[in-house]
Amino acid sequence: MQLEAALKQYYGFDDFRPGQKEILEDILSGHDVLGMLPTGTGKTLIYQLATVLLKGRALIVSPLVSLMQDQVDQFKQTGFKRTVALNSFLDHSDKQSVLNHLKDYQFVFVSPEIMQNKYIRSALLSVNWSLFVVDEAHCISQWGHEFRPYYLDLAFIRKKLGNPVCLALTATAAVKVQEDILKYLEMKDAKVHIHSVNRPNISIFVESFSDVEQKLDRALELITELKGPGIVYTNTRRGAEQLVTVLHERGIQDVSYYHGGMDQDERLLVQKQFLNSQLQLIVCTNAFGMGINKPDIRFVIHYNAPANVEGYVQEIGRAGRDLQPSAAILLYHPSDLEIPFHFIENELPDDNQIDYILSDYDVLAEQTLSERLQLAGISETGQRFMEYHLNNSGVLYEKCVPEVKRESLKKILKKKIEERKREKLNSLRMIEKWIMDEGCKRSMMLKYFGEEEIAEKDYCCSGCQDELTRFYGKEEKETHIYQVWEDELKRLFRQEV
DNA sequence: CGGCAAAAACGTACGTTTTTGCCGGTGCGGTACT
Numbered sequence: 144m145q146l147e148a149a150l151k152q153y154y155g156f157d158d159f160r161p162g163q164k165e166i167l168e169d170i171l172s173g174h175d176v177l178g179m180l181p182t183g184t185g186k187t188l189i190y191q192l193a194t195v196l197l198k199g200r201a202l203i204v205s206p207l208v209s210l211m212q213d214q215v216d217q218f219k220q221t222g223f224k225r226t227v228a229l230n231s232f233l234d235h236s237d238k239q240s241v242l243n244h245l246k247d248y249q250f251v252f253v254s255p256e257i258m259q260n261k262y263i264r265s266a267l268l269s270v271n272w273s274l275f276v277v278d279e280a281h282c283i284s285q286w287g288h289e290f291r292p293y294y295l296d297l298a299f300i301r302k303k304l305g306n307p308v309c310l311a312l313t314a315t316a317a318v319k320v321q322e323d324i325l326k327y328l329e330m331k332d333a334k335v336h337i338h339s340v341n342r343p344n345i346s347i348f349v350e351s352f353s354d355v356e357q358k359l360d361r362a363l364e365l366i367t368e369l370k371g372p373g374i375v376y377t378n379t380r381r382g383a384e385q386l387v388t389v390l391h392e393r394g395i396q397d398v399s400y401y402h403g404g405m406d407q408d409e410r411l412l413v414q415k416q417f418l419n420s421q422l423q424l425i426v427c428t429n430a431f432g433m434g435i436n437k438p439d440i441r442f443v444i445h446y447n448a449p450a451n452v453e454g455y456v457q458e459i460g461r462a463g464r465d466l467q468p469s470a471a472i473l474l475y476h477p478s479d480l481e482i483p484f485h486f487i488e489n490e491l492p493d494d495n496q497i498d499y500i501l502s503d504y505d506v507l508a509e510q511t512l513s514e515r516l517q518l519a520g521i522s523e524t525g526q527r528f529m530e531y532h533l534n535n536s537g538v539l540y541e542k543c544v545p546e547v548k549r550e551s552l553k554k555i556l557k558k559k560i561e562e563r564k565r566e567k568l569n570s571l572r573m574i575e576k577w578i579m580d581e582g583c584k585r586s587m588m589l590k591y592f593g594e595e596e597i598a599e600k601d602y603c604c605s606g607c608q609d610e611l612t613r614f615y616g617k618e619e620k621e622t623h624i625y626q627v628w629e630d631e632l633k634r635l636f637r638q639e640v
Numbered sequence: 641c642g643g644c645a646a647a648a649a650c651g652t653a654c655g656t657t658t659t660t661g662c663c664g665g666t667g668c669g670g671t672a673c674t
Contacts, residue, residue, distance in 0.1 A: 207667075231669050256668040290666060379664060381644090403666065428665055450665085481641060482664060488641090489664090524666090 149192060153222075160184050166310070166336055167193055170274070175309040175333040177280070177324055179316050181340065182436075183464055186312045187214070190276045191223060193310070194249060199273025202304070203252045204297060206282045208232060209411070210434040211252045218250055228252040229263060242266040255293040258300050272307040277328065279433065280311035281453070284323035288563055289491060289524050292531035298329040309333075315340050315460065317453045318593040319566070340456055340592050344463045347584040347604040348472040348611050358474050359389075362446055365472060366390065368615045369442045371423040374431070376458055378447035378482045380404050383426045386446065390424075401427035432458060438465040442614060445473040450483035451570035452577055452591050468602070470614040475578050480571060487567045490524045491560045500529060501549050501556075512539065532556060582606050 146167055150156050159167075162180045169176045170193045180186055194201040205211045211228040218226040225248045227241055245251070245266050258264050277283070277297060287294030301309060311324050325333055352358040366375070377383045380402040387400045399413045399422050410430075416422045418437055425431060429449065440462045449455045455473070463469030492500070496519045500512075510518075512533065516526040536552055538544050577587055584604035586596040602609050 208669095254668055260669080286666070291668070293668080381664085430666060433666095478642080485641065485664065 146192075146196075149196060153192065153195065154188065162336055162338055163189055166334075167196075169334040169336075170308055170310060171196060173308060175311075175328075175330040177311045177321065177330060177333050177335045177337075179313055179321070179337045179340075181338060181342070182314045182460065184338070186278075187217075189312075190274060190310055191218075191250075194274055197273040199271065200249050200251070201274035201276055202267065202272050202307070203250060203276040203278055204255055205252050205278045206254070206286070206291075207433060208254065209407075210279075211254070213434065214252060223250060225249040226252075229257055230254055231257070238263075246270045255291065255297060258296070259293060264300075264303075268303060272304050275301045275304065275307045275309045277309070277311045277324075279313060280324045280328075281313040281316045281320050281457075283311075283327050284316070284320040285453075287323075287327060289528045292527060295327055295531075298327060301328070315453055315457050315592075317591055320453060321593075337593070339589070339594055340460075341585065341589055341594070341597065342460060342463065344466050345459060345469050345471050346602055346609045346611075346614075347459070347588070348470060348609070349475060349578055349584060349605050350472065351475045351578070353476070355476055355478070358446075358476050362386070362444060362474055363389070363393065365442075365444060365611075366395065366424060368617070369470065370614060370616050371442070372417070372420065372437070372440055373424050373442040373444065374440060374458075374461060375424065375426040375444045375446050376431075376449065377426060377428060378479060380428055382446065383428055386426045390426075395424075397421070397423040399425060401425055401431045403428065403430040429454065429458065432461050435461055436464065437461075439467070440464070440469065441467075442470045442472065445471075447482075448473060448475050448479040448574060448578060450480075450486070450567070450574070452574050452588065453570075455574065456588065456592075468614070470611060472611065473578065480575060483571055484568075487564055487571065490522050491528060491563065492519065492521045492525050492556075494557055496521055496525075497553055497556050497560075501553050529556075532559075580606075 146159070146164060147157070150159060162178065162184055166176050166178050166189050170189075178186065178189070190201055190203070203214075205214065205228075208228070208230045211230060212232065215226050215228045218224075227248050227250070229238070229241065229251060230253070233241065241248075242263065246269075251267075253263075253267075258267065282291070283294045283297070301307065309328055309330055311328055311330065313320075313324070316324060321335070321337070324330070325335075350361065352361070362375070366373070375383075375386065377386060383400040383402050387398055390398045399416065401410060401413050405413075413422070413425065414431075414435070417425050418435075426446075443459045443462045445455070445458070449458065459471035462471060499519050500515060500521075512530060513526065516529055521529065533539055533552075536555075538548070538552065573591065577584070577591070580587060583596075583606045585607075590596060605611075
């Protein structure tokens, strides 16, 4: 009853959404919690309310600085004024003043990386935390192993902070990812709340092509026919740009591309235009989507197959947040998997490169580690991976590393890399299998997330004979919006309209 | 690996063909430089 009263007092709601209350109760009784809840369940409310009821403060680890800024704004708007984000957006003096008054804040957002900064870390250690929240916790597994290794340091940091209760939240985590989260956050005896990833209003279609031209034609047909707004995912940055060029040539103007190679401002602009419905379609790499809360996305097309099932589920999950019928269409060509395969094979150093990096470590004084890593031709991700692990093993601080230690380190790293490759190749094989299999796509997907298979229903997937044409039918609205937008642009350039 | 663009090689003077070489998702912070 006490929880319902607090819910009423702070939010004005009468009832919790599924999952919220159970997680809150576990947190308040001092348990670590892994919560996998679908988007729109109100994950934020859980740790806001928990922090308030614990009369303490929460440290929230968030993967993207842009997301953090949005969250801080949202917190402030909903009355949680004592909220701040510690990241590189802050200039030196602002950072200084936040750190000096850290105890006055109730909610502090951080990236995993910024806690490596010793000033920030010591400031964080100087106050008491009642809650350690890891938002989008699947990043630990998805990015921690190589791309953003400091995700693997979170357990260590939490321990230093005096082991506050840990709440890991995500919307999609396959069984292996759930295991990784529990393992790398060292959440012993954690309560696990897993809710279904099934999104009944999203119909799943897979179409295979042996000819890339035919696939392009089909994509253009779908983009023309399907009711928007929509997202198209491609494998490469260039692929996204090229598809947009083709669409522009065909007179479809309310389309733009988005990928990680663009400037921050440019990315923000495209994102805002899409959220404001000035753009009806966004063609992008997997850089786009996290933290996007546009409720009315009607379709997600995969122009190339993604590297694993969980990535696919995350990406199609951006459709139909308003619970209206939406379509996910994967257009598959066997060459799609070559690029993910290439990344898996090449992002981490091979045995020869490991030998080279760790040979004659004592002469390294004349050569910085990063010089050596570059000389060995190791990818940027591979370089970060090596730096992280060499740093962790302590060899960076030793003047002369004994032969025995060097050899054992080589062995450890080689084993780690091989294991990681095997896992990723396995995931790649899983999605290939999922694509090729003729059965119910939804059931197979749910099985991958450790869920019971569901009974087939009428509107389900291409394996269950659902019809994609029922999602056809563009609205007049789009061209209207475009004209208004075009008029505004003309006015900006002082042309007659 | 496979696709694509720039460089080199054509065989005859600037356009076409062949060869070489490089790149390919995801983001943070901080430092060096405009």
